[in-house]
Amino acid sequence: MTGQRFSWTRWQGILRKEFIQLRRDRLTFGMVVMIPIIQLLLFGFAINADPKQLPTAVLSDDEGPFVRSLVSALQVSRYFRVVAQLRSPAEAEDLLRRGEVQFVINVPSQFERRIVRSEPAQFLIEADATDPSATNSALAALQPLIEQTMQRDLPQFARRAVVDVRPIDLRVHRLYNPEVISAYNTVPALLGVVLTMTMVMMTALAMTRERERGTFETLLATPALPVEVMLGKVVPYVLIGLIQVTLMLIAAWLIFGVPIVGSVALIYAMVLAFIIANLVLGITLSSVARNQLQAVQMTIFFFLPSILLSGFMFPFRGMPLWAQWLGNALPLTHFVVIIRGVMLKGVGFAEVWQHLAAIGGFVVVVLALGLKFYRRTLD
């Protein structure tokens, strides 16, 4: 701006000051170490996209062997827990309405006899679909489950009729996560979520804290350049981010048994790029925010869409196109793809560079905004 050159001396001075202040701020320092571990444990164990043991009621006035064997098959599948066998539809409706059961399986009267006589037989399953994701996988498991039960328990001649309806044998290979373990999906992505939260928030507070305490005026009265101040404040958090990632990777491997198929070096390189993206954003927010409260609010405004639109919580491909575009502007979206790819599928740089480029683009745009907003005066 005024032809001043970047000074390593000043930059080191700011770096040193940040480290000293960070070391003295015990609470923040403790949070930086504890938050990733606690969140990883909490969410890693708590989030399950494939819920099992869903409470189920069976409504039937048929006491035949088929119904008994269906109930036991439901239990064995682990998706259903039969909590009640009912006789009246009113009772069933009441249980559903109160949310005490997720499913009611209606076995019509004389179901068995109709099947045996090859008459059309209907089988109704009522599901509480207020939470679709809770019911989906259980329902998907139900169809083959009933067919299997029928094959096993129905008389020979009736069984043939059922089997003949299925001309194609469909096989599904669940690649990279054959047992459909939710932790494989959530834990690597949690790395990105925790980094987004802590990195953006801490750097967003870094500059506003100076402004609130009045020390920003002292800093402005010195010849320090904006880029020196920003870089000096950012670098300590790069180290903190790397420490967090290391702790989380160890926990992912030891506690959740998440495989690390790809290269660890590549993981760290990608993590570094992602950390930088978040820090640049945080420092930009802190140049715009007038106080620490605003800085925290801005962080949350960024954090929520990051969680919801990035594909961390809900499938990215399920979103409409405009929301996918919005999601693509967020670094977490790309990081989730990268980290799942490298950790679970073992992909290399060739497969992830486009996502890395997207994160790089985010850094350039946000950094430009940040330098524009950094005020060199108190105006």
Add this chain to the structure above:
Amino acid sequence: MNAAPLSIDVSGLNKHFGPKHVVKDFSLQVRRGEIYGFLGPNGSGKTTSIRMLCGLLTPDSGHGTCLGFDVLREASKIKREVGYMTQRFSLWEDLTVRENLEFVAQMFEMPQRKRAVENTFERMGLADRTGQLAGTLSGGWKQRLALAACMLHEPKLLLLDEPTAGVDPKARRDFWTEIHALAKQGISILVSTHYMDEAERCHRLAYIAYGTLLVKGTIDEVIAQQTLCTWVVSGPELVELETELERRPGVAHVTPFGNSLHVVGTSEQALLDAIAPFRTDARYVWSQSTPTLEDVFIHLMPPGMERRP
């Protein structure tokens, strides 16, 4: 003295914050080695003026130089040569005294920083407290540290914004001894204050109210410019006397000083007429006096802001 070059030479500076015109046509000349007192009620624009001089605020209009650098275009060069002490303590409270000074030394890219910091400790008497966190220092020590930090890089001009607010009398006196020693070395100092005894220790003064500079000059010049006349009266029940005197035409204002009243007017004859009935009262002792600096400043305070007993 008059031959000394000007450290600050600005004229016609203006600053608006939104619709508020905070500083109006500010002009100031401070010579090298001069201690220039800057007075005025709270919110009159002192801090804003000082911030414009050291490049923290950009003036909306006007021109001038600070240490030969243009105040509008060469803010970064001014920053290198100026020491600015903020009104509120604004060093890092979670750093020690030493860490604070070392940080400032690094920001100014000083050569031989360790030596410079050690020398400053000695000079400011901070040597015993180098390891103490700045936030745990008492008011007087904070002020010493702040002064140490702003003169560490050997600036040619010090801008001190109410440096002695909230500091005990002993520390205030030491502070002013230090200021005078710095001025003798050829450093120019602009210092804002509310204290009359401090104002009297300045070489020259300026008084600002509502963003407008009202008077400037030496103490004698400032007093002479206002052509005030003062009578001092002592005796019993001065509070009643003060209210009665203030109602009289010809009396500009009445200020209690210890157990006497300063009765100030702008016209000699009108003041004599005003106090005549009270002078015959044997209980009171009247004497004519020369107006003091405080008389002048109270007189200059805009209507509605006068001090009431």
